[in-house]
Amino acid sequence: MALSGTIAASGLSKAPAAARVDWVDYAKGICIVMVVMMHSVLGVELAAGQTGFMHVAVAFAKPFRMPDFFLISGLFLPLVIDRDWRTYLDRKVVHFAYFYVVWVTIQFGFKAPAFAAETSWREAGLLYLESFVEPFGTLWFIYLLPIFFVVTKLTRRVPPLAIWLIAAALETARISTGWTAIDEFCARFVYFYSGYLFAPYVFALSDRARNHPAFALAALATWALVNAGLVAFGASEWKIVSLVLGFAGACAIITMGTLLARAQWLNFFRFCGEHSIVIYLAFFLPMAATRTLLLRTGIIPDIGTVSLIVTIVGVIGSLVIWQAAMRLNARFLFERPETFWIAPKKAGARLQAAE
Secondary structure (H helix, E strand, O other), X not given: OEEOOOOOHHXXXXXXXXXXXXXXXXXXXXXXXXXXXXXXXXXXHHHHOOOOOHHHHHHHHOOOHHHHHHHHHOOOHHHOOOOOHHHHHHHHHHHHXXXXXXXXXXXXXXXXXXXXXXXXXXXXXXXXXHOOOOOXXXXXXXXXXXXXXXXXXXXXXXXXXXXXXXXXXXXXXXXXXXOHHHHHHHHHHHHHHHHHHXXXXXXXXXXXXXXXXXXXXXXXXXXXXXXXXXXHHOHHXXXXXXXXXXXXXXXXXXXXXHHHHHHOOOXXXXXXXXXXXXXXXXXXXXXXXXXXXXXXHOOOOOHXXXXXXXXXXXXXXXXXXXXXXXXOOOHHHOOOOXXXXXXXXXXXXXXXXXX
16 A cells, blocks of 8 residues: 555554555665665776766765665564564564575675686685675675664663664764674664654654645755765764764655655656665666676766766666566565565565565
């Protein structure tokens, strides 16, 4: 069920678990496109040894790109956190673990020959096993989400303010162990937990933006100027400032998603949001192939244009792969087979869980 409005803050706990909220899909769509853009642009620039005009867009989005994604990921957790552990683990851990195993194997399959050429097949095999401890490539997001879900459920009896303050302190501490799971947990958990803890206020923000679009547009313009200025000045990486910009940017994307949903504009973003995990899982292949083709042929000399094309192909190509998998009886790539459910399967369950 798609909802044209937002779930009222006071009624969040009573909202149907299968409901979709329009602005959430728009916001997720904006975020996933920014994620693909970041990987595409930085990959092209690294391979080419120079930067292009798309680098500015990536830098602008850096303070809020992942904070917003994690905040939205925690937004509907109040609806399901009190489920029994078996069901909770099935939906929030096994679900993502399955797709991580499938897609880390696919990604590694494409990269293994190059790894083996540099070292040996034995070392390549060990690197594959290591990917279950150290998240591999672009897949660290779905590696980390189950950890966030489990930690939040385990600590739900602890005073929420204490958890939030600890999470905020971890983000500010700039933990750098070299292990992605630990470092990203410390940097991102505050946003995920905030989505869970402050869900009613997030929905209230969306309601205000929907009811007062002129004020919302003015606020967005102000935010864009401040964010751009701090990024240009280099202050966006400062302690505390990065935390504030993360939340400010998340609020901006929520507002932007709400206004787009209100006007029913740019429905492509909504579609991308509805299939954000599909894009996240599969974009690496069309992205890498297009980057290699364009840079080796040199048919397009401008690095910014190459980066833009690679981004577009990464997004659209992943959706093409998904559709091809659905038609070629390879649904297991995007839908978890019943064999891998540890709790009763819900009706119509698919990869894109609305929860």
